[in-house]
Amino acid sequence: MGTQSDIKLIDENGLRLDGRSAGDLRPIRIEAGVLERADGSAMIEWGGNKIIVAVYGPREAYPKHNQDINRAIVKARYNMAAFSVDERKRPGPDRRSIEISKVLSEALSAAIMVEQFPRAQIDVFIEVLQADAGTRIAGLTASSVAIADAGIPMRDFVTGCTAGKVDGKVVLDLSKEEDNFGQADLPVAALPKSGKIVLMQMDGDLSVEEFETATSMIMNAIPRINEIQRNALSSRVKVEGGGGE
Amino acid sequence: MRFLPGLKWKAEEGSKMPRDELGILSEIKKGYILRQLKEGKRGDGRTPYQFRNANIKVDYVKRAPGSAYVELGKTRIVAGVKIEAGSPFPDTPNQGVLTTNVELLPMAFPTFEAGPPNESAIEVARVVDRGIRESKMIDLEALVIEPAQKVWIVFIDIDVLDFDGNLIDACTLGAVAALRSAVVNGSAVGKEDFRLPVRNTPVSVTMVKIGDNIVVDPDLEEEQISQARITVSTTEDGRIRAMQKGDNGWFTLDEIKKAISTSIDVGKQLREKYLK
Numbered sequence A: 001m002g003t004q005s006d007i008k009l010i011d012e013n014g015l016r017l018d019g020r021s022a023g024d025l026r027p028i029r030i031e032a033g034v035l036e037r038a039d040g041s042a043m044i045e046w047g048g049n050k051i052i053v054a055v056y057g058p059r060e061a062y063p064k065h066n067q068d069i070n071r072a073i074v075k076a077r078y079n080m081a082a083f084s085v086d087e088r089k090r091p092g093p094d095r096r097s098i099e100i101s102k103v104l105s106e107a108l109s110a111a112i113m114v115e116q117f118p119r120a121q122i123d124v125f126i127e128v129l130q131a132d133a134g135t136r137i138a139g140l141t142a143s144s145v146a147i148a149d150a151g152i153p154m155r156d157f158v159t160g161c162t163a164g165k166v167d168g169k170v171v172l173d174l175s176k177e178e179d180n181f182g183q184a185d186l187p188v189a190a191l192p193k194s195g196k197i198v199l200m201q202m203d204g205d206l207s208v209e210e211f212e213t214a215t216s217m218i219m220n221a222i223p224r225i226n227e228i229q230r231n232a233l234s235s236r237v238k239v240e241g242g243g244g245e
Numbered sequence B: 001m002r003f004l005p006g007l008k009w010k011a012e013e014g015s016k017m018p019r020d021e022l023g024i025l026s027e028i029k030k031g032y033i034l035r036q037l038k039e040g041k042r043g044d045g046r047t048p049y050q051f052r053n054a055n056i057k058v059d060y061v062k063r064a065p066g067s068a069y070v071e072l073g074k075t076r077i078v079a080g081v082k083i084e085a086g087s088p089f090p091d092t093p094n095q096g097v098l099t100t101n102v103e104l105l106p107m108a109f110p111t112f113e114a115g116p117p118n119e120s121a122i123e124v125a126r127v128v129d130r131g132i133r134e135s136k137m138i139d140l141e142a143l144v145i146e147p148a149q150k151v152w153i154v155f156i157d158i159d160v161l162d163f164d165g166n167l168i169d170a171c172t173l174g175a176v177a178a179l180r181s182a183v184v185n186g187s188a189v190g191k192e193d194f195r196l197p198v199r200n201t202p203v204s205v206t207m208v209k210i211g212d213n214i215v216v217d218p219d220l221e222e223e224q225i226s227q228a229r230i231t232v233s234t235t236e237d238g239r240i241r242a243m244q245k246g247d248n249g250w251f252t253l254d255e256i257k258k259a260i261s262t263s264i265d266v267g268k269q270l271r272e273k274y275l276k
Helices: A095-111 A135-149 A176-181 A208-241 B021-038 B119-134 B167-181 B220-225 B253-274
Strands: A028-032 A040-046 A049-060 A073-080 A120-130 A159-166 A169-172 A184-191 A196-206 B054-058 B066-072 B075-086 B097-104 B144-146 B150-162 B203-210 B213-216 B228-234 B240-246
Touching: A028 A135, A028 A208, A040 A135, A049 A135, A073 A095, A073 A135, A095 A120, A095 A135, A095 A184, A095 A196, A095 B119, A095 B240, A120 A135, A135 A159, A135 A184, A135 A208, A159 A176, A159 A196, A159 A208, A169 A208, A184 A208, A196 A208, A196 B119, A196 B253, A208 B253, B021 B203, B021 B220, B054 B167, B054 B253, B066 B167, B075 B167, B097 B119, B097 B167, B119 B150, B119 B167, B119 B203, B119 B228, B119 B240, B150 B167, B167 B203, B167 B228, B167 B253, B203 B220, B203 B253, B213 B253, B228 B253, B240 B253
Parallel strands: A073 A120, B097 B150
Antiparallel strands: A028 A040, A040 A049, A049 A120, A159 A169, A159 A184, A184 A196, A196 B240, B054 B066, B066 B075, B075 B150, B144 B150, B203 B213, B203 B228, B228 B240
């Protein structure tokens, strides 16, 4: 995890730098159907993160030797804009974003009814416009809204959240400072109805007890985040329906 | 780990016949492996939590200041550590640098291709790296030659020679063994040679889910038919240092908690057996 810091990230009242307590989420806003051309799209603002997701497909998988005759392949491409972080990020995929793209593709494959679309490919383009810690799970959370917006059948949403350890204390939804100077980071994504875990990564230093606290915080937050996903979709449907009210 | 695009049933236009013999074989094997697992046995006779036998030879490459050859079952890798003086990262001027790279050589498997690392190779390298980095195995602060100017850069490069499953654990074992044996060539900067400052011994344990069963250290056939994979890296103090879930399937939280305690137990055995 990050380097040592002299900044106190949690004050004597247990409050964090941005005033949150340990189990609080940052504000999350999701809007579905934000792009014209894509088959489905969504924008998420999660704390200071601004991420836009576009979905194309299902369409014929290319190159052809990648086709799976039994199911669709899901290809997520996680990309950080050059201007999304303090120091300019060199454009194009680096090793971190290649790994993230892989685990996001796998997480989405668990939710999408891929068996309905043999030989097809579903592309999910995740563009991080402004990064503020937790970009992979914010991008993933928006992706499942964009996939639903594209009308692609899914077993459930995919809903993500992180927890971590800051000043020796387990907290939910790390901010940028907490991510940089914390002692552990645990991004998780699950299917909210069943609680099945489709993404989990961890780095840092956690005891078994701390892991259990962190995951129970996350599993607690997931229904709250899923509610925001659902609202984003239902308000989209109302607009599209037109003249209902 | 899905390295195996060539092993999927590939039907040509107008043909319903699967072309790939290995694909058919794996369907037959799948039934066998699943039947065996119902009785708590594995295709090769192991129990679900049993690691394959490993064979580790350190100082395998004399040109490298640290190296190890690892056989994990029939998976074979060579890890080499090179240590050179260079510039630190601007944001960590008082730390040495650690980098990990894994090459899936075309000799190791029919569908591995030459060229820059693909996403599978990158994932293996990054999970191995995370286990070593987050455990703080190497005291990077002790690798400063001149603050903000010159530090030791530790390159871990791993060649995969023969692939029979569970690359992450084979590569972690190799990297850790190679680092433990590594000597820094201090004379290159007018100082004395010294052993790479090693503080602890991270071990990764990878498990896959096949049906409702979770097995440790999957071989190739088990990886091919598994739905999901999880790696947990721990240190000897029983703390979790890195995790990675992979593949298209899912785990319940209880399965993951069980995987963590399995990793701690199996990790202890591996440390005792191979990294004393």
